Amino acid sequence: MTKPSIPKGTRDFSPVEMAKRNYIFNTIRDVYALYGYRQIETPAMENLSTLMGKYGEEGDKLLFKILNSGDFMRGISPSDLSEGASGHLAAQLCEKGLRYDLTVPFARYVVQHRDELQMPFKRYQLQPVWRADRPQKGRYREFYQCDADVVGSDSLLNEVELIQIIDTVFTRLGIRVSIHINNRKILTGMANHIGQPDKIVEITTAIDKLDKIGIDNVKAELADNGVTPEAINRLQPLFQISGDNDSQLAAIAAMLADDEVGTKGVEEVRFVLNTLKSLMVNGQCSMANEITLDLTLARGLNYYTGCIFEVKALDVQIGSITGGGRYDNLTGIFGMPGLSGVGISFGADRIYDVLNQLDLYPTNAVQGAQVLFINFGEAEAARAMQVATQLRQAGIAAEVYPDAAKMKKQMSYANTLGVPYVALIGETEMQTGVITLKDMQTGEQTQLTTEQTIQQLTK
Amino acid sequence: MTKPSIPKGTRDFSPVEMAKRNYIFNTIRDVYALYGYRQIETPAMENLSTLMGKYGEEGDKLLFKILNSGDFMRGISPSDLSEGASGHLAAQLCEKGLRYDLTVPFARYVVQHRDELQMPFKRYQLQPVWRADRPQKGRYREFYQCDADVVGSDSLLNEVELIQIIDTVFTRLGIRVSIHINNRKILTGMANHIGQPDKIVEITTAIDKLDKIGIDNVKAELADNGVTPEAINRLQPLFQISGDNDSQLAAIAAMLADDEVGTKGVEEVRFVLNTLKSLMVNGQCSMANEITLDLTLARGLNYYTGCIFEVKALDVQIGSITGGGRYDNLTGIFGMPGLSGVGISFGADRIYDVLNQLDLYPTNAVQGAQVLFINFGEAEAARAMQVATQLRQAGIAAEVYPDAAKMKKQMSYANTLGVPYVALIGETEMQTGVITLKDMQTGEQTQLTTEQTIQQLTK
Numbered sequence: 001m002t003k004p005s006i007p008k009g010t011r012d013f014s015p016v017e018m019a020k021r022n023y024i025f026n027t028i029r030d031v032y033a034l035y036g037y038r039q040i041e042t043p044a045m046e047n048l049s050t051l052m053g054k055y056g057e058e059g060d061k062l063l064f065k066i067l068n069s070g071d072f073m074r075g076i077s078p079s080d081l082s083e084g085a086s087g088h089l090a091a092q093l094c095e096k097g098l099r100y101d102l103t104v105p106f107a108r109y110v111v112q113h114r115d116e117l118q119m120p121f122k123r124y125q126l127q128p129v130w131r132a133d134r135p136q137k138g139r140y141r142e143f144y145q146c147d148a149d150v151v152g153s154d155s156l157l158n159e160v161e162l163i164q165i166i167d168t169v170f171t172r173l174g175i176r177v178s179i180h181i182n183n184r185k186i187l188t189g190m191a192n193h194i195g196q197p198d199k200i201v202e203i204t205t206a207i208d209k210l211d212k213i214g215i216d217n218v219k220a221e222l223a224d225n226g227v228t229p230e231a232i233n234r235l236q237p238l239f240q241i242s243g244d245n246d247s248q249l250a251a252i253a254a255m256l257a258d259d260e261v262g263t264k265g266v267e268e269v270r271f272v273l274n275t276l277k278s279l280m281v282n283g284q285c286s287m288a289n290e291i292t293l294d295l296t297l298a299r300g301l302n303y304y305t306g307c308i309f310e311v312k313a314l315d316v317q318i319g320s321i322t323g324g325g326r327y328d329n330l331t332g333i334f335g336m337p338g339l340s341g342v343g344i345s346f347g348a349d350r351i352y353d354v355l356n357q358l359d360l361y362p363t364n365a366v367q368g369a370q371v372l373f374i375n376f377g378e379a380e381a382a383r384a385m386q387v388a389t390q391l392r393q394a395g396i397a398a399e400v401y402p403d404a405a406k407m408k409k410q411m412s413y414a415n416t417l418g419v420p421y422v423a424l425i426g427e428t429e430m431q432t433g434v435i436t437l438k439d440m441q442t443g444e445q446t447q448l449t450t451e452q453t454i455q456q457l458t459k
Numbered sequence: 460m461t462k463p464s465i466p467k468g469t470r471d472f473s474p475v476e477m478a479k480r481n482y483i484f485n486t487i488r489d490v491y492a493l494y495g496y497r498q499i500e501t502p503a504m505e506n507l508s509t510l511m512g513k514y515g516e517e518g519d520k521l522l523f524k525i526l527n528s529g530d531f532m533r534g535i536s537p538s539d540l541s542e543g544a545s546g547h548l549a550a551q552l553c554e555k556g557l558r559y560d561l562t563v564p565f566a567r568y569v570v571q572h573r574d575e576l577q578m579p580f581k582r583y584q585l586q587p588v589w590r591a592d593r594p595q596k597g598r599y600r601e602f603y604q605c606d607a608d609v610v611g612s613d614s615l616l617n618e619v620e621l622i623q624i625i626d627t628v629f630t631r632l633g634i635r636v637s638i639h640i641n642n643r644k645i646l647t648g649m650a651n652h653i654g655q656p657d658k659i660v661e662i663t664t665a666i667d668k669l670d671k672i673g674i675d676n677v678k679a680e681l682a683d684n685g686v687t688p689e690a691i692n693r694l695q696p697l698f699q700i701s702g703d704n705d706s707q708l709a710a711i712a713a714m715l716a717d718d719e720v721g722t723k724g725v726e727e728v729r730f731v732l733n734t735l736k737s738l739m740v741n742g743q744c745s746m747a748n749e750i751t752l753d754l755t756l757a758r759g760l761n762y763y764t765g766c767i768f769e770v771k772a773l774d775v776q777i778g779s780i781t782g783g784g785r786y787d788n789l790t791g792i793f794g795m796p797g798l799s800g801v802g803i804s805f806g807a808d809r810i811y812d813v814l815n816q817l818d819l820y821p822t823n824a825v826q827g828a829q830v831l832f833i834n835f836g837e838a839e840a841a842r843a844m845q846v847a848t849q850l851r852q853a854g855i856a857a858e859v860y861p862d863a864a865k866m867k868k869q870m871s872y873a874n875t876l877g878v879p880y881v882a883l884i885g886e887t888e889m890q891t892g893v894i895t896l897k898d899m900q901t902g903e904q905t906q907l908t909t910e911q912t913i914q915q916l917t918k
Contacts, residue, residue, distance in 0.1 A: 035851070047466055067549060
């Protein structure tokens, strides 16, 4: 019989991997809660009518579709079949699909439950999503997203708080990051300013590569994509903008002074940066990580309408590990227009890799039980069970090896699991009523009462 | 545009529902960890070859199948189609399905990762499962299972620990329960004893109804199902067994003395009950809930081979809220025979209903932020953001209302969310550097410094 396996692009998570993932998820969850965001969950399956057309043509193809239960061929005519594997046939065979992200289900949730929701609605969601992407290194067909969004408030204080959340999460995780901020309105302003509002996608795509390919290549790409020489010329000042956030803001403000939208974008970013700067706690800026205005940052162009964020790890080359931004029409697709929102999403898989590479997991985050009782036989094991029960009542995670196996096997079990202490209750200990506690790190053995053992292990 | 909806049998979970569910899941998770069980996760999608044939013919039909990506009609001949909606065609259209329970994926996991696992392997798993069942009250197409299993150990100490886990979880949740125990070998022994080993299913199904339908009807049902009058006669002593666990054990031991398997079952139950009884902590039995030998308890007959457990709430009529047992051949279906295991599964949805009905959720389990700062305008909000940041650094969940909306609207937000305190920083407070803290329960307002506010809220 061949070994069973799992579908490509999916993963099993072992106890050690789960402990590490939980450490990340719990950190994010705790910080979200600290800011008053509240968790919701939506079903893994959504109606395909909810999902289709929301992620572009390519996205539709990447949706996992669920075969209708029962007689799924009913109502399907020979002509449907003769067309071959069309999306049309898939739509007849399948009414439901697996969620592709957390954003569309959230929009659906808000519209469906609009009458029950108190606005502004601050929600977070930590759930897996599924995409029928070609699996490759670091890209999976099932992965978790960790989103927080607030809808029903235009206030830029929400942007400020989300940046604080990002800062707090990475500070708690011990990852040094740089938080990049830009504003979709600034990008629009640039395109307007150079007289080519229709070329915003081409312009932002090109300038986004500035660091990598240099000014000349950016200009060549712009020209290739139909941006006129005159427009490229008018964009020139952008390439000269440098310095700290304030200098950059002043420069871009001057450049976009003729454009209303662009000026609005500059003002929004200025407000967010100034508010963050003013948040002094005990005389110190409350932010541990640097926030950088990055005028070339572009993401979610079809989607974001205001501030956009992106986070990069400083000590590992891995691309963006968190992103987000403001959108003005999330729920419009479901018939509820005019609801503004802003959100962020932590990239759990990449954060996992960063923590692994930098070896930043705290020991107690990945540890199972704190003590293993060796099993010396029926009477000794009964006593061990009793002491273990007392330890657990004191909040100490304790295991009793269930079988009276060879000592070597039991010690090897403790070693493999990384249990920090082993407790021995043999014949002698039974008589004297003590426990021999072995520190697995130092090898040191001490004879302790149950009370002393509890004290030692709660240290 | 019609309101969007979700597939029938699935659910959205609101913030309050999620908080309650997390309270349950965290309680179970904490107790599992306290006993050294470690969490794993498996993918939502499994290969259909892993799932098919594991849940009986009916189960196969209830699997959600995922349409192959890309050209799913490739290789499907007209003759495949002319057969109509056969399982054969579904198998060609779909390679993957959604997991139906956590047990088969766990078995698959153990076999697939056998070389990496340290035995005994104690794992827990909290994940959703999907079944294309007809939805009805209390039965969903997506629901969570909360399983713990240990494989690779025959020791009955595992049974003892799992019962302790059940007892601890329900004690922590505040639900009074009765834990029922029986043993599959006792049921086999009964069938052997009356000379009808082939009728074990009919016998156990009938006697399971003893409480509901009475002795005469049980006997009639047995006769209807082909159990001979002589055999029914030999079963008679079972109906007379009563009293405490020890009396029942003595009686069933006597009745099954002629049967080796049955006697083994009695011994197993006796060991588990005696060990539990011997676990005195500070002179008291460590179990808070009663454990009852229930000789008519039958569950998972095709599956369990030793002790079986079932838990019933004492104060709510709702059926079994937790169950489990020992199996001897979980991984045999995947080519790894001879691995014994024992496990339990908490019914989260029913536990949720019980806690709701008895109103047992602790206040802090369902609460969001602890304090809301009223937004009186830009300058005041900036100060509020600063104080909120300090509160959060002290671990207090705090919200700042993002918009300078009407006071009434902001207070209504605080009320709806059940925020226990509201903090007011208006013009006066700005000048004097204090915070007016309003207790939403009593209506009492106090003027406090930031330090005093932190003290008040961490009480």
